[in-house]
Amino acid sequence: MRRDYSKHYRKFQQARWDEELIFELSVPGQRGVLVPAASQRALKKVGPAAERIPASLRRRQAPALPEVHQMRVNCHYMRLSEETMSADTSPDISEGTCTMKYSPKVQEHMVAHNPNFVEVHPCQPEETLQGILEIYFRTEKLLNEISGMDAFSFLPASGANGCYTGASLVRAYHNSRGDTERDEIITTIFSHPCDAAAPATAGYKVITLMVNDEGYPDFEAYKSVLSERTAAIFITNPEDTGIYNPQIKDFVDAAHAMGALAYYDQANANGMLGIARAREAGFDIIHYNLHKTFSTPHGGMGPGCGAVGVRDFLAPFLPIPWVIKKTDGAYGLKTDCPQSIGYVRQFFGNAGAVLRTYMWIMQLGADGIREAAVCSVLNNQYLMKKMAQIRGISIWYAQGKRRLEQVRYSFEQMKMDTGIGTADISRRLVDFGLEAYHQSHHPYVVPEPFTLEPCESYSKDDLDEYVGVFTELSREAYEEPEVIRSAPHHTATHKLKCEAVNDYERLACTYQQWLKRHKQT
């Protein structure tokens, strides 16, 4: 008989290894792989390799790398992986805004093992790279169709890198028109923080809009700051809350009327693939995170790609190299682009992300992509309705309105009633074999927040099990809160003290730095 997943709490127990740091395993002389010496023929041809490095850059001492034999290295990393939660062992509904959908394994096999992909190198002559260049070219056409944009760049390696590229495009565009006074961008408090941070890094002043009582960006506030100093608006929609801004067209039109551009952060476009396009909403620049919406793994599992798409009038500014189709039908890389903002990444970006995206789209087709969005939104409606019935959970803003693909929930009521808040629940959640959840981006506006996004990949059983665990967590909070306070109980590490993370005197980013601090070596 099948289990009733709404009442099934897994008796999860994570492995706990008292594992050393890899540096502590080091035994002088041990080797994992014996690298063969260069052949005489190679030596004759190129000479000693070290001499090819300028003397000023050569190390005088060998780096203090750990010396560990192969089996022990393997053992080390397998143990660490056993102590880690994984999207392959449990449904990852917890990372709201991250779009942790299932990435079909065939994509991984192709990218990790297929010699036609694995063995090519970006320094090869382009006539020997025709396969991957064609995939770039075709993927661009597919994304143009999905978004309504006219051209894409796959160079940015992350969403924030894409956003930075976008800010650079905005500047290049205005400068090309001799319009050099625009030094401000406008974003909203529930847009992804990189919509503020990346333009700030690119030198723009940042104006952030608060939400009004209904949970929408305050349009009156927007109009009060929109001016001839505004270079662009950088916004996410639906926002972090999962709420779709019904005035989005007004925001875009007002920006355009002021001569500003409109940038749409579509890193997570899961709620509208095949349903609505950025072009029809009037946007000039967008970015998709291929590692979210288009099923490229992420969260430490794979290199990303923040694909930047633009309308035709901005295409001349896209970063180089451009992948082009020549008149003879062959594909090539073009770097002679005088208006381009230049390089934003080495070579031509993370080709693996583009290849996976191409595979994902081709497997699903137009109808399948739309169905992914529909299922993602449907799953979210189901989860939201169930979660809202759990004692202690509330949903801020826009009462009675639907969210798209994610929801920012709040444990404010539970915190007031029991003292148990979102950080406590997140720790205890892991005891049930589910990943600790994403609370909120900064700054925290919704108190005691947590954000869930069930994507299209998860079944009703997955959702029922997830809701069941939250129901049990709520019961614990009200009836036996000590279980939660002392959690986690079944994981590799126990409760960590967080103070060191904020204490720059104690925080060490590398082992060598830690050694210097603590052992004076």
Next chain:
Amino acid sequence: MKKVGLIINPVAGIGGRAGLKGSDDPQLVAQAMRDGFHSEAAARMWIALERLGSLMRQCLFLSADGPMGGDLLAEMGLPYQSVYQPPVTTTAADTMLTARRLHNAGAELIIFAGGDGTARDLCAAVGCSLPVLGIPAGVKIHSGVFAITPLAGGEILRLWVSGGVHTMDAEVMDIDEAAFIRGEVRAKLYGYCRIPMAGALTQGAKTGAYSEEEALSGIAQEIVESMRPDTLYIISSGSTLASVMDALELPNTLLGVDAVMNKQLLKDDANEKDLLKLLCGCPAKIVVTAIGGQGHIFGRGNQPISPRVICTVGKENILVAATKQKLIGLRKGFVADTGSQELDALLAGYYRVITGYQEYMPFRCTAVGDAEERS
């Protein structure tokens, strides 16, 4: 072991039960006690301490004897180090004396049950020299040093004992009881205390990508860089703007208004007349922040910036600065309560608030009448 100082104001809240507006007047309190009213301060402190659970054993309590703390700790079976033996009838002076002794005895935090009056006493006695945490038990709770509920206070205490909680400055406010009895609400800023940064609005240290200090230094940098030559800057009260004076390496009047030009201090703790005199013929800017949970940008702690001063400087020359976190806490926007209803109405509208270095947030101000309607 964490050294926790504890103070209970044994008359806190009595006035409220008796239908008075506060418990600051000893004669009124004595009458209320004779009428059979009693304070719930100890009971509220009990709720907070109970939340500590097993962490109680990691605390060394210091307190005054009797109803100021000793009785409660004894009843809860918690040993404590006595710092003071108060008289039978306690007054504000006993609170202040106990607070000083707790500080001298090495308390790392003072938890107190009381209201705004008690908070003022603590502020006067120890200021920002150690963190304090208020358990709301008084009639008047306008200060930012109080937890929302005794339970929430217990939770903050628990976090603080477990370690890793940052601290921040919070306003100590009180209203003029005599005026309030006449029906006038006049909240006044009395000073600042350090509090653990773990309230429902601040979310605590665990989420801390930013510290309050970093946000304030960004604001200060922005204001200082934007300063124009030969322009008078009227720097209002509050700890947000103290960071501006710090960045200028000028002495600051926390509860008063300072006048700065060309990065030099022209007049500290200026009054209205000083400002009007300085304003003769030169361009000027008024730099204000929002005070307290009600969001006043005028009329709290900066009365020298009078309607005449504001009209001379002009609305377009008002700079407002506040951290994003503070704005998030002000759900109803800013309030202007200058004393002139006409001017208050004129000051309504959106301000481009400085929230960090080259960071801004448009935020609405309403005239005081409208704000009361909405609250």
